[in-house]
Structure formats: C-alpha cells, structure tokens
Amino acid sequence: MKYFKDQLGREITLKSTPKKIISLVPSQTELLCDLALENELVGITKFCVHPYHLKSTKKIVGGTKKVDFEKIRALKPDFILCNKEENSYEFLPELEKIAPTYFSDIITLQHSIDLILRLGTIFNRRTEADNLAHKIDFKLKDFKQFIKNKPIRKVAYFIWGKPYMVAANETYINEMLALNKFENIYSNMSRYPKVEINRIRHEGDPDVIILSSEPFPFKDEHALEIGTYTNRSITVFGDGEMFSWPGSRTLLALDYFKELHKKLESHF
Template sequence: MKIISLVPSITEALFDFGLSEKEVIGRTKFCIQPKNTVQKVEIIGGTKNLNIAKIKSLNPDLIIANKEENVKEQIEELQKDFKVLVTNISNLEDNYYLLKTLGNLLEKQEIAQKFNLKIYEILAKFSDLEKKKCAYLIWKNPYMTVGFDTFIHDILDKIGFQNIFKNQKRYPEVSVVDLKAADYIFLSSEPFPFQQKHIDELQKELPAAKIFLVDGEAFSWYGTRLAKCESYFQNLVENCR
C-alpha cells in the first residue's frame, strides 16, 4: 500500500508501525520524525498548502489527513480522486481508536495494541496525583492557550495538571492577567518556538508562577509519540512538585 501522510505525528506513527519509505511515499515539510528515515520521503508541501498536482502524480492508495491540521477545501479536492482517511483527535480515547484504525488498515493489529497498552500504562502512573493549576501557551502576540476540547488539555489532565482554561474551547486568546490563576505556566516549543527569553519576560509580570519550556511534541503529537514520553513526563511532574 502506498500512503501519503499529511500529518507529522501520523507520519511518525506509520514508521513506528514498521512501514518503510517504499510504503510512505509522501509527507509534508513538517513531518520530521523519524529523522533518518523520513528524509527519504517526497515532500508534498506544508500541512496547509499542499501541492495537489504532486500528490496526484504520486498516485497513492491512501492519504491520511487531519481535520485540524489540513485545509478542508484541499482535502475535498483530493477526495475526488483518492481514498482519504480524515482523522480528528481531541483526547486519549480518540488516539486509541486512531492507532486501532491504523493497525487494521495496515494489518498491524498487534503493534497497534502494543502501543495503546504502553500509552495507558505510562499515563496510569500519574492517575493519583493531586491536580496542579496550570496554563499551556501555544502562541505569543497574542498569547494563546488550549481549551477543554483539545488533545493537549487531555494529556495535561492525565499527567496531573488542571488547565485553568478548562471552561474555554479550542485555542482562546488570553492576557497576562488571565495567567495569574496558574501555579505553573508551560511554554510550548510549537507551534510558536518559545525560548528562555520568553520565560524571563513573563516571569517579570508573574513573579509567583513557575514557568517551564515544554516539548510541544510530547503534548500535541497524537499517535505513537506518547509511548516514548514516560521519562519526559516523569521529570516534568517531579520538577513541578
């Protein structure tokens, strides 16, 4: 089966399922994992500006897209000629069924089950923790955070953090004043590349908050990535005690 993946985390998952560059024949420029293998795969544009002509020339058997990552009109154009699996991942349960679906499509059911079990085993270790109030920032100018209906929110909850914006939807804009309710503020490495200087800026306005740079892939890359984040999450939680 020849597959084009339009989603970075799903591209990673396909290779984790044992596929090679002969099967994964197309990817976006943001599909950067696994580093050594993915470089051999043809780039077909960005997640939101696909090269439709190039995709058609590759003639895939399956295209895997995502409702949030990709542009609806571009996906509808591709659906006229190709089988397109459109994913929509908002929580851990959705991720479970994503892996299960991939396992069935690729006839890799045992691998899918292995990853699902590993993910639940990792997150179960944090289930008894007292929830700490946090805010997770994904953008600057304006500051933007995550609401209850996002994958990031669910992962925060699973590892022992209470999102102070749990009553808001999707990716709301927030002010520094709004952040005062958080004991911990996480600045994500993506999509905005927060750095130490951004911690320093916020710390001046929020001296009581504990502010950390966090790996955006660990929180937002659904698929198999969570199965590799055990030590990362453990270290983060320990630093927040």
C-alpha cells in the same frame, strides 16, 4: 471492496489494502512507521520530523496547512491520511479526487488508541497495532500510579506569542494536562484562544506556565514578560511534541512527564 469509517464518521471505500500512503500529519507519519508501514509511505509534510531520515527518503508534498496537490497527484497514492486539527477540511474535495482520504479527530487518549487500531485494520497491521496499544495501556497504568498522590497544580499552556495564545478545552493538549493533574486555568475557553497576559492573575494565577516548543519559538523574554503578571508561577519550556502528538509518541511522553514532575518538585 472494503468499507471503513474515519473518525469524522465519513465512509471510505478501498479496493484493496493501500500500498502507497501519503501522510499530512507529523504524529501520524511517526505512527505509520511504528506500525511497520515506512515502505508504503511515499509522501510526507516538511514538518514530519520523526523518524528523522524520512525527510531524505520520502517526497515532501508541502506543509500541514498548505499542500502541493500536483506533487501529491504525481505520487499516485492509494490512501491519504489527514487530521481535523492539523489540516484544513477545505483540502478534502481536491484530495478525494486523487485517493481515498481519511481524517482523524483526536482530542482524548481513547481517540488516539482508536486511531491506532483502525489503521491497523485498514493497513493489515493488526498485530503491530494491538502490540502498540497494549504498550501504551501498560505505561499509562504505570503513570497513573506515579501521578496518583501528586498535588494538583494550576497551569497555563502557551502555544503562541504576540498575540499570546493558549491551549484550552476541547484539545488533546488539555487532555494531557489533565492526565498530569494540571488544572488548566483556561479550560473555561475553547480550543486555542487569544489571551491577555495582563489578566493572567484574574484568570487563575497559575502555579506553572508551560511555553510549548512548537509551533512558536518561545524565548526567555517571553517567559519574563508573562512572569511579570503572575504572583508565584514557575515557567517551563515544555516539549510540545509530548503534549500534542497522539499515537506512538505517547510512549515517550509518559516518560517525559515523569521527569517533568521531578523537576517541578524541586521548585515547590
């Protein structure tokens, strides 16, 4: 028997190294593949889009908010991977009847690195996990040097329209904004609050408005509507995966952030 704790502090008991994994978290599905666990992955959600070919080779067991327990049960997994933010905690009792269920909880970059290392231990992929963690650390140090002398810019990061919702404090997105020296004008709020865009000047009148590519399909009309309530902001259609996916996507995100800053500099 092996005993582990997930990122919620729950103890998980495993009889042996898992060989049939279900991931209900898109970013963690990608991470498992980057830890050389694609062959062990048997079930994913319809939102698990990286690597792209998985949707044709793995069983789809639903979405992140609504899963098909019968499909999960039929796959006879010996490990199920969830996330506190992506999945409903109400899934847990039913999932635990099927297989040991691990919940990640990621708000900071350190939480993300911690998950990589924990999964490396659980799945006997320590070398792969250590290598990935070192690569992220190296690129992170390089990015911090790149961002060191950049100006602080006030930002509003929108994740939903009608009603308009933003990423606020206690989110991984807020951590990524801070890394980029973006001062979140909604950091005095928690999680993903609804906001009144006609009050955006009162909230801080951002220099930059970021409209995330996920989960809402923002269009030009949304940018124009929000922009009418600001004095000087620049609107950017941002890649939501880069700001909200922890794990191995961080390597791509750090390169993406550099390009984003270069584009912003041409506007200021």
